[in-house]
Amino acid sequence: MKEAASRDAAVVTPWYPTRELPFRGSFVQAMVGATAPGCDSFVVYHCDPWVAPMDATTTQAVEAANGKLVTRAAHRVPTAGGADLVHFPVTTPRGQDYGAQSRNHERQLRAALGNKPIDAAVVHAHVGLPSGWAAVQNARPDAKVFVTEHASFLERVFQDPEAVELYDELLARVTGFFAVGDKVTEVLGKQFPHHADKILRIPNPIAFDVSRTAPVTELRRWLYLGSMVELKGVNWLVEAFAQCHAEDPTLTLTMVGEGPLRKPLTARVAELGLSDAVDLPGSIPHEQALDLMREHDLLVHPSRYETFGMTIVEGIAAGMPVLVTRCGGPEKTLAGIEDAAGELIDVEENAESISDGYRRLRGRFDSSGLDLKRAQEQLAAQYGYEAVAQAHYRLWFPDSP
Amino acid sequence: MQVLFLALGASRKRAVVEESAEVVARGGRAVVLVGARKPWLDQGFEPGVELLTADDLEARHLPRRLERMVLYRVPRLVVRVAGRGPLAGKAKRALKAYERRVAARLHRRVFVPLHRRVWPRVSDRLVWRHFGPRKGPELLVVADALSVPRAVQLIQAWESDGLAVPRVCYGIDSDVSPQTPQTSAAR
Structure with a gap:
C-alpha cells in the first residue's frame, strides 16, 4: 500500500509534441522534464484533439467507438524526466464550441481511465479549458488540482457562454491557478473579478545547461x-x-x-x-x-x-x-x-x-x-x-x- | 513487423507519412489504408509504403472480379474482335463512351453498394489477408478520428473469425512491444 506522503503527480494536457505537430506543447514537455524527477510517479495524459468534419450522428458514433478502443490502444510509454506518457485522441467535430469541447475531453479522458479517477494526489492541467475542466472532473476527491493557463486566445473562449460558466466553476474548484504572462492574467481578472486573487503566476521552465560550441561573433x-x-x-x-x-x-x-x-x-x-x-x-x-x-x-x-x-x-x-x-x-x-x-x-x-x-x-x-x-x-x-x-x-x- | 495504418479521414497526413516511413526504414512492411487516393497524392510516401483503398481490396473478391469481367473485359474483347477495319475508330469511341457513361456508373451506383450489402464482412477479411494468408498485421495504427469506428469494426470481425488480432495504438511512438508488459492507461 502506498504511503500517504507519496509524491504522485499527473498532468492533463491537450498539447504535447507529436509527429503531426512536433512543436505543439513543448512547454508542457519542458515542465514535465523539470518536475517529474522529484516525484515518485508521474503520468502525462495527452488528450490530443483529433479534429474532423463530422455531423452530430458521426460525432457520436466516432466517440462511442473510441470509448471501446481507447483502453486497448492507449499505452503508457516513457517521456521526459522519467515520466510516463498516455497519448490518446479526443475525437472532435470541427468548430466545436469551447464549452462542449471541455465536456468532450472530460468524457473521453474518463473512458481512457476505464471509468476510474486519475490515481494521483496532485493533478496539474495545462489550459483551463478543455484540460482543466477534464482534470477536476476526473481527479480523485482528495486530489489537489492545479491549472496553468497558457492560451493567448482566451477572449475568444469567453465568447461561448457555456465556456464562461465552466471556467468560473473551474476557478472555484481548483487548489491553485496559474497564468503564464500578464496578458492572460489581465483577461482572466477582467472576466472573473471575484477570482482575481486566486490567479497566480508561474513560468514555463527553460533548459540553460546546453551551451553552443562557439559564441556569436556577428549577427549574420x-x-x-x-x-x-x-x-x-x-x-x-x-x-x-x-x-x-x-x-x-x-x-x-x-x-x-x-x-x-x-x-x-x-x-x-x-x-x-x-x-x-x-x-x-x-x-x-x-x-x-x-x-x-x-x-x-x-x-x-x-x-x-x-x-x-x-x-x-x-x-x-x-x-x-x-x-x-x-x-x-x-x-x-x-x-x-x-x-x-x-x-x-x-x-x-x-x-x-x-x-x-x-x-x-x-x-x-x-x-x-x-x-x-x-x-x-x-x-x-x-x-x-x-x-x-x-x-x-x-x-x-x-x-x- | 507488418503494420496497418488506418487513415481514412486523411486529417493527420504528416504523422502517417513519417511513421510509415519509419516502419519501412526499420525493415518492416507499412500498408496505409485510405478512403481515397487523391488527398495523399502530393504526400511523398517513402518507397516501399503501400497505399491502398477499400475499393482496391474489394476488387480482389470473386464477385467483383466477375463484375469487372462482365462490365469491362467482355465489351473490350467484343470491340477488339468486331471493331476491325473501317469500324475501328467508331468502335473505340463507343467503347470509351460505354465505359464512362454505363460501366463506371453501374459499378459505382449498383455493384459497389450491392457487394457491400451482400458481403458486408468480406472487406474485413481482405484487409487481414492482404498481409499474407496466415499472419495478418502485427500492429494496427489508428491515425485519425474517422478511422476509429473502422478500427473497432475490424478488430471485432477478426476476433469473431478467430484471426490473430494485432496490437493497436494511436501512433507508433505509443506502441508497446510484445516484450513490454502492457499497462492500462488507468492505474
Missing part, C-alpha cells in the same frame, strides 16, 4: 521560430530582412513554423529574389529547433502579441542575442536585461521598425558587445528547470517540498 544568421500567422509579424520580418540583406548580402534568414502565411511568404521571398538567403522549412521538433538556435546568430521575434515569450528565453539560453517586439510578455520577461540580451522594438505596422532595430543592435554588438551571460543568469534563476521545479513542488507537496 537570423532565425525566426513560431507560427506563420499575421499576429507574429512574419510579413514585416521578410520585408525587413530584404532591406537589411540589400545592405549586407551575406545575411540569411531561417523561418521555422507552419501556418497559412507560409506559402504566400515563400512566394514573396522568391519575388524579392531571396530564395537563396531565406529558408522556410516548416515546423520541426522542439529539440531540432533548439539545435537551430545554437547554429544561428540572432533570434528575431516581431510578434504583435505574446503572453510570455518562451522562445525568447530559449534563444538567450542558447546564447543568441534577440531582436524582439514589446508585445506584452517579452518586455516583462527581459526587464532589467534588455540591453544585455539584445534589442527591444515597438510593435509597428511597418518593416522599418525591425530593420532599424537590427541596425541599432548590430552597431552596439560590434562596438561593445552584449552581456548575454548576465542575461542568462538572471533568466535561469527565474525560468531554469530547477527554479521552476522547486516552485511546483512547493505548491504540490507543501509538507515535503
Whole structure:
C-alpha cells in the first residue's frame, strides 16, 4: 500500500509534441522534464484533439467507438524526466464550441481511465479549458488540482457562454491557478473579478545547461521560430530582412513554423529574389529547433502579441542575442536585461521598425558587445528547470517540498 | 513487423507519412489504408509504403472480379474482335463512351453498394489477408478520428473469425512491444 506522503503527480494536457505537430506543447514537455524527477510517479495524459468534419450522428458514433478502443490502444510509454506518457485522441467535430469541447475531453479522458479517477494526489492541467475542466472532473476527491493557463486566445473562449460558466466553476474548484504572462492574467481578472486573487503566476521552465560550441561573433544568421500567422509579424520580418540583406548580402534568414502565411511568404521571398538567403522549412521538433538556435546568430521575434515569450528565453539560453517586439510578455520577461540580451522594438505596422532595430543592435554588438551571460543568469534563476521545479513542488507537496 | 495504418479521414497526413516511413526504414512492411487516393497524392510516401483503398481490396473478391469481367473485359474483347477495319475508330469511341457513361456508373451506383450489402464482412477479411494468408498485421495504427469506428469494426470481425488480432495504438511512438508488459492507461 502506498504511503500517504507519496509524491504522485499527473498532468492533463491537450498539447504535447507529436509527429503531426512536433512543436505543439513543448512547454508542457519542458515542465514535465523539470518536475517529474522529484516525484515518485508521474503520468502525462495527452488528450490530443483529433479534429474532423463530422455531423452530430458521426460525432457520436466516432466517440462511442473510441470509448471501446481507447483502453486497448492507449499505452503508457516513457517521456521526459522519467515520466510516463498516455497519448490518446479526443475525437472532435470541427468548430466545436469551447464549452462542449471541455465536456468532450472530460468524457473521453474518463473512458481512457476505464471509468476510474486519475490515481494521483496532485493533478496539474495545462489550459483551463478543455484540460482543466477534464482534470477536476476526473481527479480523485482528495486530489489537489492545479491549472496553468497558457492560451493567448482566451477572449475568444469567453465568447461561448457555456465556456464562461465552466471556467468560473473551474476557478472555484481548483487548489491553485496559474497564468503564464500578464496578458492572460489581465483577461482572466477582467472576466472573473471575484477570482482575481486566486490567479497566480508561474513560468514555463527553460533548459540553460546546453551551451553552443562557439559564441556569436556577428549577427549574420537570423532565425525566426513560431507560427506563420499575421499576429507574429512574419510579413514585416521578410520585408525587413530584404532591406537589411540589400545592405549586407551575406545575411540569411531561417523561418521555422507552419501556418497559412507560409506559402504566400515563400512566394514573396522568391519575388524579392531571396530564395537563396531565406529558408522556410516548416515546423520541426522542439529539440531540432533548439539545435537551430545554437547554429544561428540572432533570434528575431516581431510578434504583435505574446503572453510570455518562451522562445525568447530559449534563444538567450542558447546564447543568441534577440531582436524582439514589446508585445506584452517579452518586455516583462527581459526587464532589467534588455540591453544585455539584445534589442527591444515597438510593435509597428511597418518593416522599418525591425530593420532599424537590427541596425541599432548590430552597431552596439560590434562596438561593445552584449552581456548575454548576465542575461542568462538572471533568466535561469527565474525560468531554469530547477527554479521552476522547486516552485511546483512547493505548491504540490507543501509538507515535503 | 507488418503494420496497418488506418487513415481514412486523411486529417493527420504528416504523422502517417513519417511513421510509415519509419516502419519501412526499420525493415518492416507499412500498408496505409485510405478512403481515397487523391488527398495523399502530393504526400511523398517513402518507397516501399503501400497505399491502398477499400475499393482496391474489394476488387480482389470473386464477385467483383466477375463484375469487372462482365462490365469491362467482355465489351473490350467484343470491340477488339468486331471493331476491325473501317469500324475501328467508331468502335473505340463507343467503347470509351460505354465505359464512362454505363460501366463506371453501374459499378459505382449498383455493384459497389450491392457487394457491400451482400458481403458486408468480406472487406474485413481482405484487409487481414492482404498481409499474407496466415499472419495478418502485427500492429494496427489508428491515425485519425474517422478511422476509429473502422478500427473497432475490424478488430471485432477478426476476433469473431478467430484471426490473430494485432496490437493497436494511436501512433507508433505509443506502441508497446510484445516484450513490454502492457499497462492500462488507468492505474
